[in-house]
Every structure is written in C-alpha cells, then in structure tokens.
Amino acid sequence: MAVLIDRDTRLMVQGITGHQGQFHTREMLDFGTKVVAGVTPGKGGSDVHGVPVFDSCEEAMSAARPTASVVFVPAPYAKDAAIEAIEAGVKLLVIITERIPVHDCLDLIPYARAKGVTVIGPNCPGIATAGVAKAGILPNHIFARGPWGVISRSGTLTYEIVDAMTRAGLGQTTCVGIGGDPINGTSMVEALALFERDLETRGVVVVGEIGGTAEEEAARFVRTMSKPVFAYIAGRTAPPGKRMGHAGAIIQRGMGTAESKVQAFGEAGVPVARYPREVPDLIRSSQ
Amino acid sequence: MKFYEYKAHNIFRKYGIPVPRGVLAATPEGLVDPPLPCVVKAQVLVGGRGKAGGIKFAHSVAEAREAARAILGMTIGPYTVKQVYAQEMLEIAQELYLSIAIDRSARSPLLMASALGGMDIEAVPADKLFRMHIPPLVGLQPYVLRALARRLGLPKDAAAQVTDIARRAYDLFKGEDAEIVEINPLAVLKDGRVVAGDAKLVVDDNAEYRHPEYAELEQDRTPLEEEAHDKGITFIQLDGDIGVIANGAGLTMATLDVLNLKGGRGGAFLDLGGTDDPEKVKQAFEILLKAEPSVIFLNIFGGITKADTVAVGAEEALKAFGTKVPVVARIKGVNEKRAKEILSDAGMHSVEDLEEGAELAVKLRGSH
Numbered sequence: 001m002a003v004l005i006d007r008d009t010r011l012m013v014q015g016i017t018g019h020q021g022q023f024h025t026r027e028m029l030d031f032g033t034k035v036v037a038g039v040t041p042g043k044g045g046s047d048v049h050g051v052p053v054f055d056s057c058e059e060a061m062s063a064a065r066p067t068a069s070v071v072f073v074p075a076p077y078a079k080d081a082a083i084e085a086i087e088a089g090v091k092l093l094v095i096i097t098e099r100i101p102v103h104d105c106l107d108l109i110p111y112a113r114a115k116g117v118t119v120i121g122p123n124c125p126g127i128a129t130a131g132v133a134k135a136g137i138l139p140n141h142i143f144a145r146g147p148w149g150v151i152s153r154s155g156t157l158t159y160e161i162v163d164a165m166t167r168a169g170l171g172q173t174t175c176v177g178i179g180g181d182p183i184n185g186t187s188m189v190e191a192l193a194l195f196e197r198d199l200e201t202r203g204v205v206v207v208g209e210i211g212g213t214a215e216e217e218a219a220r221f222v223r224t225m226s227k228p229v230f231a232y233i234a235g236r237t238a239p240p241g242k243r244m245g246h247a248g249a250i251i252q253r254g255m256g257t258a259e260s261k262v263q264a265f266g267e268a269g270v271p272v273a274r275y276p277r278e279v280p281d282l283i284r285s286s287q
Numbered sequence: 288m289k290f291y292e293y294k295a296h297n298i299f300r301k302y303g304i305p306v307p308r309g310v311l312a313a314t315p316e317g318l319v320d321p322p323l324p325c326v327v328k329a330q331v332l333v334g335g336r337g338k339a340g341g342i343k344f345a346h347s348v349a350e351a352r353e354a355a356r357a358i359l360g361m362t363i364g365p366y367t368v369k370q371v372y373a374q375e376m377l378e379i380a381q382e383l384y385l386s387i388a389i390d391r392s393a394r395s396p397l398l399m400a401s402a403l404g405g406m407d408i409e410a411v412p413a414d415k416l417f418r419m420h421i422p423p424l425v426g427l428q429p430y431v432l433r434a435l436a437r438r439l440g441l442p443k444d445a446a447a448q449v450t451d452i453a454r455r456a457y458d459l460f461k462g463e464d465a466e467i468v469e470i471n472p473l474a475v476l477k478d479g480r481v482v483a484g485d486a487k488l489v490v491d492d493n494a495e496y497r498h499p500e501y502a503e504l505e506q507d508r509t510p511l512e513e514e515a516h517d518k519g520i521t522f523i524q525l526d527g528d529i530g531v532i533a534n535g536a537g538l539t540m541a542t543l544d545v546l547n548l549k550g551g552r553g554g555a556f557l558d559l560g561g562t563d564d565p566e567k568v569k570q571a572f573e574i575l576l577k578a579e580p581s582v583i584f585l586n587i588f589g590g591i592t593k594a595d596t597v598a599v600g601a602e603e604a605l606k607a608f609g610t611k612v613p614v615v616a617r618i619k620g621v622n623e624k625r626a627k628e629i630l631s632d633a634g635m636h637s638v639e640d641l642e643e644g645a646e647l648a649v650k651l652r653g654s655h
Contacts (some may be wrong), residue, residue, distance in 0.1 A: 215623070239526075249540065
C-alpha cells in the first residue's frame, strides 16, 4: 500500500533519450520501478538502459501498456507531450519540467482533470514510494520504508527533510512533490486526502512555502482528517513582491505570507517546524 | 514581467481597447504636441508614483514641459525616472474596475469587475465586487459578459462598451501570455465613451520565448540581477549582508530563514539549480561577490549532484577572484568526503548541516 505509485505501476518516460531522461531512467530502474517504455519522437527503435524507445505515446501504449508517464520534455513542448500521453490512455502523469508557461498549464491541467487523469507537477521532483517505485528525480538513497507520508511544493528542500526523517528512523510511505508552480495538477488538499485514505500511512509531513493559499486550504482540510499532520514553511524572511525562484513563491498584496500559513496550521493543531531538521523532532515528540 | 504604462497602453491599443492619447518623452523639450490638457506621468515600474509627486497636470505645452522637468530624474522607490508620458486628461463621469487574473486554487482565469473603480481593489467590499471564473478549456462565453453587464448596472450603451472591452481584455490575456490584465479605472467619460484610464499588464516570464519582442523590455531588476539573468542564473538581492548560494528555490528560502533564526540576514541569494558544472559554480561566486557580502554560505543538497565538482568550482572561484570573504560550505551529495577535503584545503569552513552552517556564517560576518 502507498499512494499514486506502487508495484503495479508501469511507467513510461517521455524525453527518455535526453540527458536528464537517460540519467533518471537508470535511477528509477535502480529504485525498483517498472519502466516499460520511453518516448522520443524520431528515436523510435532504440533503447535506453534496456527500455524500448518509441516515436509516439500511442505506439508505446500498444506495445508496453504503461499506466503512468513521467515527462522530462523541455518546457516549450511539455504541453504537447502531456496531452499526447493523456490521449494514449495513461492515468497518471508526472511532469518534472520547469518553466512551462502558465497559460499552457491552464489548458493542460483542466483538460487532464476532465479526462480523469491525475497530474503531479509541473516543476516538481516527482513521486517516490519508498523501496517500491519512483517517477521523478528524487535521490534514491534518502528514502527508507516507514509509515509517514510527505507532500511538498519544493525539490531539494524535500530531500533535506526526507533525509532528516530517514536519519531519525522515521521512514516514508510515499513522497509526493506537487510542484512549485502557480497552477498544479494535484493540490496539497488532494494529496492529503490520498494519504488520509492510505491504510499504511500513519501521518503526513507537509512542506510548504510562501505564495498562494494552498497551505491555508490544507490547514482547513486537516481539521477533517484522522491522521496527524506536521508542517514546515519556507520563506519566512522573504520580502513581499520578490519572486523567490519558484514562479509560485511570491507574496502579492500581502497574500501568501509565511505568517498566514504558520498561523493557519497552528490553529488547525498542526505543529510547524522552524527549521527543516526540526520536522523529525516534532514527529518524535508527538508519539 | 511588468510593463511601463505607455508600453502597456500600446499593447492594449493592439487589441482594440480604447486608451487615452499620449506622448512619451525623455526630455522636457521632447514633449512635442502633447494632448491638452494633459496628465504628465513618471514611467516607473512601481506603484505610489502619485504620492511621490510623479504625476502632474498641465494645461499648456509650457506647463507640460515644466512638469516633465520636475519629474524627470526624480527617484521613485529604487528607480530614477527616465521617461514621462503626457496623456490626454479625461473628463470622467464614472470610474469602474475590470481585471482578468489567474485564480490558482480554481486553476482558472478569473474576471473581476466593480462599479467602484479608481481605488485599490482590496478596499472594495466583497459584495460590490463581481467575480466570475472563465472556464479555461472553452474560454470566455457570452453568459459571463451578460452577468458582468447585469452586475455593473450600467446604461445599455456603456454596458455594451464595457463587455466589448472585457472580451478584448481576455483576448489580450490569452494572446500575450498575461498573468494579470487590470484596468483601474475603467473610465466612463462625460461624452459617453468608455476608456481604459490606466492599464496594468504583467506577463509570464516563462512565455518569453513566444514573445521575442519582450526580450528587450526593461525589467524591474537591479543591474546585478540583470547580469545574472543574462547568464541564466537566478539571483536576487535582498537587504542583509550574508550571501547565500543554494540549489532549489525551497532550500534557498529555508537557508535564508535559518540564517535569520540564528540572528543573521541574507543579503543576496543565488539559486544554482541542478548543476554540478564547476564553471557555473564559479560564475555564481563571481556574481555574488559583486554584491559584497560579509560572508558567503554555500548550501547544496545534491542528492544526485556531485558534491566534489561543486567543491572544485568553489575552490576555483576563490583562487580566481582572490577574495578574503569567509566561506562556509555545506555540500551533501555524491562524493561528499572528497568535497570536504577540497573545501578545507581551499580554506573554506566545511560543515555538516544547515543549522550548524548558518550559525557559523553569522559568527564569521565581517571577520576578514
């Protein structure tokens, strides 16, 4: 048991012949993932680390029956690639690509949702179910099997926190990087709902950051959950109006401040860590 | 990216949205034939220019040039005024508000309008604000415009002009990859025309490749931020004194937060992203050193990044630029042990974790 990705996931890699695609295909295979197909237009017939490469998602689908796809395609072509995968019939789409125009996401994400396809990302590190399968770029060695779910808007900060949890003996079920863009496929609330239903997950760590209202919405949802939630919020010292790297991480007109998010979590009874390595301490002291 | 008012006006004109006539000038004498009477406005990328004295009224060419003389060279926020825009003074009967922006939670464009325009939209009471989502997959349908007209309660002729402007604003929003299109006030004039009194436009940086004409736009970046941008480096100047190089937006913010928690303050940060190219690390140091930090904290959680190649980049940078600024380095990743040796040999302070590093960085401030 886990969320989104498990033993039965058959993964397709879009953009598999690129530098990132090749490298991470190797890593995902090493993690134990069933990578069944790759797609790069014009490179059909070749293979990457033994994974057959196809010219189109349709061909990949009829030959290898993937259930999920991870997208490494560069931003200008990512919308096209994602819609091609949806039309071919995958049910889960993990979009790693960063800097996709927001108007492309305004087309793509509602379209995927209307088609009943779950999208993770874009601009995200992907998802990993510890010891089982991974679709994305999260480093393999930081994970350990355990009962804690992780949801994050960030990449490297997630690794920092997962690593701290693993060192503290707090293993994970699944880590879901929902991404740092203003429009994402799966919201923090939706990810929390997945973990709430997962029998193996005992509690959830939420790694948020400034910008938007995802954390405030998550805090409201936590009140309806039976499982404990712990949080960390990055950007407490970020000045308003500055875009802090992620397109989504910006305080606009006083909205999306760290204080508002910390307060919302506090009122919902969610302990909020002051620094990344305090997360395992908070979990420990609640047990 | 944001636009100067006059540039936004030009884009609005392209989509057939009526805007006031105006002329741009970089010198008082450059104001040839301004529409009279006119409003002379400083062209800067920050709000609050009215309060700063950057907006003046003029009834003759001489007055307009006088106003331009007073405004040009003025400092508003971090900017020096280099251009003024002399714009036709409107005889306004009613000020409305109209905007299209992106509602993140709903994953949809949101049309907002109000009969109470001309003020900060945050100050408009919720029941006086029309809000309706535009379903992104099908675009702006007539029912949205009918609802808009009903809610504003305007006479038929004005209502028709407003809905036409709303439709064109949506075309602009889509066509220009905008994040925000805002008209405040949307002015109903005494002669019955409806004109965009002020035009605000923010377009998506990530869509720059679809709009090569935006590449030459002046940005609201500091010169150093501009230099970094040209090199493809995410670099942001803040008001503290500790320079931070980290990888990933979230970890960078967390690093600044921990520095603050330990009593320090980030002065600039640089996001190295997923690179382990020593040359890129060297470039990062070069940019950061120009911001004259009192100490540099390098915090990399590599995972798959090779720690030793990052360390080599840092070592080469210190050698090349001969700096005496103390460097605290924490690099996690493949070949971590080798990285530590390289860092120590080069005279950097190698630490194990983020909190320890932040503490040391705060301690070493200005110790050179």
